[in-house]
Amino acid sequence: MKTFTYTIQDEIGIHARPAGNLVKLIKGFESAVTIEKEGKPPVSGTALMKLMGLGVKCGDTVKFSVDGADEEAAAAAIVDFMQANL
Amino acid sequence: MNVFHGKGVYGAVAIGRASVFSRQSTEVRRIRITDPAYELSRIESAKAQALEELSAIHEKALREVGEANAEIFGIHMMMLEDDDYNDSIRSIIETQSVNAEYAVAVTSDNFAEMFAAMEDAYMQARAADVRDISNRLIACLTGGTEAAAQGTDKRIVCADDLAPSETVSLDKERVLAFVTAAGSANSHTAILARNMNIPAVIGVGQAFLEQLSDGVLLIVDGHTGDVYVDPDEETQQRMEQKMAEDARKKQLLQELRGKDNVTLDGRHIHIFANISGVDSIGAVLANDAGGIGLFRSEFLYLESEDYPTEEEQFTAYRKVLERMAGRKVIVRTLDIGADKQIGYFGLDKEDNPALGFRAIRICLTRPELFRTQLRALYRASAYGDLGIMFPMITSESEVQQCLAMCKQVQNELQADGLPFDPDTELGIMIETPAAAVISDRLAPLVDFFSVGTNDLTQYTLACDRQNPRLEPFVDTHHEAILRLIEMAAQNAHKNGAWIGICGELAADVTLTETFLRMGIDELSVSPPFVLPLREQVRSLRIE
Missing domain, CATH: 3.20.20.60 (Phosphoenolpyruvate-binding domains)
Structure with a gap:
């Protein structure tokens, strides 16, 4: 399993559009991904509405856990996505 | 004759018969069932139908109102396929032995409440999206087709308010004008009407709908925001003149196309x-x-x-x-x-x-x-x-x-x-x-x-x-x-x-x-x- 954190730079945070695109990306991998915002229970990386429901804003740090056969590739893709969009 | 006043969002006059827009009732009853597998299969086919409808609306919106306005329907499709949303429906059917419609309604309430409780105003507004997709799913389950202007002639569509998906779904060829009781000039309906070049008057008040029935003659003046119900002879003549004048002016001005913007003395x-x-x-x-x-x-x-x-x-x-x-x-x-x-x-x-x-x-x-x-x-x-x-x-x-x-x-x-x-x-x-x-x-x-x-x-x-x-x-x-x-x-x-x-x-x-x-x-x-x-x-x- 790979875990890493990312602090949101984007001023709007994880709104509908980036959440939708992140879920689409994660669904493309076999690995199970969970996303955790401090103080809230972790949510599955494929759960669009729960992910939106976390209300992740600019400055929030989220923790990703990636577990599965393609975890290396999945983690790298997520980091790229976060850096490019959030 | 009655006159109602609202905000004209597209300056043109339309004369025609009213078509009162009615929605399928979304009141859902809780019914105990004995065959959960059957309810689950109903959900699957209703979901497929709803996705097909949304995809068609998305396409139509892309063509008619552009990508920025259309994107909301893409997000609706993703929400409809959301695992948690679907797991919730499935688990309610299986554990409570209830009908699919009821399971959708309860799930809709739960997710909408989650969004409504969030601090962020943008996220609170997502509650309406959850309800919109859930109502569509329920309509598909009950075999309802989408409400739309009835008949084959051109009508003036009258409604309390129209959701973006409803506005886009209307057959433009059969809509002469829109009149809504609620809504503001910045509402989606107003923006969409303007972009679709359909005369519209919005925010005329609820009293307008109370006595209105299908087929009543209406005149919508998008210039002034006036809506005449059952107009008298004199008003009809006046508005027909206004339409003719609009047309004549347009014609005259067309002759100026291609000419220079130059004064008599060459400026x-x-x-x-x-x-x-x-x-x-x-x-x-x-x-x-x-x-x-x-x-x-x-x-x-x-x-x-x-x-x-x-x-x-x-x-x-x-x-x-x-x-x-x-x-x-x-x-x-x-x-x-x-x-x-x-x-x-x-x-x-x-x-x-x-x-x-x-x-x-x-x-x-x-x-x-x-x-x-x-x-x-x-x-x-x-x-x-x-x-x-x-x-x-x-x-x-x-x-x-x-x-x-x-x-x-x-x-x-x-x-x-x-x-x-x-x-x-x-x-x-x-x-x-x-x-x-x-x-x-x-x-x-x-x-x-x-x-x-x-x-x-x-x-x-x-x-x-x-x-x-x-x-x-x-x-x-x-x-x-x-x-x-x-x-x-x-x-x-x-x-x-x-x-x-x-x-x-x-x-x-x-x-x-x-x-x-x-x-x-x-x-x-x-x-x-x-x-x-x-x-x-x-x-x-x-x-």
């Missing part, structure tokens, strides 16, 4: 058009405007559910530039605040919004937002003749900050190897008395001025635009305003800059001569005013 002036979205370009070209003098970029933000990305903005600006095929396109950077509010910006409520946190003040405070827009604009500059102008300027230092940001963006694009036009003209709005008074200092910094007469009038005469009681005190021809414009024109020309007027005053043909004498280089007006203004210019003698 030329540019006549450009003001637009609020990519969809209005058809009207710009149809009315033969020489360019776009004001593209209100905030509509990209107003029509979107979320901050439009650099790519989305780039695509929109590029489309405008390409369709204008080398004619000038002046884009005003984001001008929100005051009367234009956007939920997801999370702006505080102000006691005095016209004198508040708006336009360039927001952009200079939130440079990331500004940078995204400028990157998109500069990237688009490679595709035509772009000008960029900044709203609500009051000082030299604001202009210098804007120019520095433009420079930074140019350097970034160069480093990224992206094409742009380094000679893109930069200008400022003259819409505060401060800017007009120090226009001698501002002119050397920029390529052009554009006078926003609506705000300039409001600030010069200290009359709030939103307050209808002040109307008797608003003299748009006040000498103070004309002197400020003249001062700005002189200072522009002394410094090699050009000056245009893009406010409502530009379309006032009683002032065209005055503006020509001041040396105004360009007038920018709504597309329907281009040809009447050309007619006026061609009838004047200046020397």
Whole structure:
């Protein structure tokens, strides 16, 4: 399993559009991904509405856990996505 | 005859029979079932149907109202396929042995409540999306087809309010006009109606619907916002005349297409058009405007559910530039605040919004937002003749900050190897008395001025635009305003800059001569005013 954190730079945070695109990306991998915002229970990386429901804003740090056969590739893709969009 | 009054969002008259828009009742009963597998299979086929419907709406919206407006339906499709949403429906059916409709309704309530309880106003608004997709799913389960205008003839669609998906779903060929009891000029319905070129009057009040039935004769006057129910002979004749007059004027003006904007003694002036979205370009070209003098970029933000990305903005600006095929396109950077509010910006409520946190003040405070827009604009500059102008300027230092940001963006694009036009003209709005008074200092910094007469009038005469009681005190021809414009024109020309007027005053043909004498280089007006203004210019003698 790979875990890493990312602090949101984007001023709007994880709104509908980036959440939708992140879920689409994660669904493309076999690995199970969970996303955790401090103080809230972790949510599955494929759960669009729960992910939106976390209300992740600019400055929030989220923790990703990636577990599965393609975890290396999945983690790298997520980091790229976060850096490019959030 | 009864007359109702609302806000006209598209200026045209329509006469026709009413079609009262009715929704499928979404009241859902809880029924105990014995075959959960059967309910689950019903859910699967209802979901497939709902996705198909949404996909069709998404396609239709893309064609008719553009990508920014259509995106919401793409998000609806993803929400409908959301695992948790579907797991919740499944588990309610299995553990409670209840019908599929009930399971959807309960799930809808739970998820909508989750969003409604969030702090962020943007996220709270997502509750309506959950309900919209759930109601569609329930309608598919009960075998309901979507409510739409009945019959085959053209009708005036009357409703309490219309959801975006409902507006887009209506068959345009059969809709003469819209009338809604609720809704505001900035509601999705209003924006969509405007973009679909359908006459519409919104916010006429609930009393309108109470006695209305299908087939009643209505007249909708989108110019005035009046709706006549069962109109008398005299009103009908009057409105038919108005329609005929509209048609005749259009015909007459068409003859001016292709002609120069030149006075009898040979003075030329540019006549450009003001637009609020990519969809209005058809009207710009149809009315033969020489360019776009004001593209209100905030509509990209107003029509979107979320901050439009650099790519989305780039695509929109590029489309405008390409369709204008080398004619000038002046884009005003984001001008929100005051009367234009956007939920997801999370702006505080102000006691005095016209004198508040708006336009360039927001952009200079939130440079990331500004940078995204400028990157998109500069990237688009490679595709035509772009000008960029900044709203609500009051000082030299604001202009210098804007120019520095433009420079930074140019350097970034160069480093990224992206094409742009380094000679893109930069200008400022003259819409505060401060800017007009120090226009001698501002002119050397920029390529052009554009006078926003609506705000300039409001600030010069200290009359709030939103307050209808002040109307008797608003003299748009006040000498103070004309002197400020003249001062700005002189200072522009002394410094090699050009000056245009893009406010409502530009379309006032009683002032065209005055503006020509001041040396105004360009007038920018709504597309329907281009040809009447050309007619006026061609009838004047200046020397």
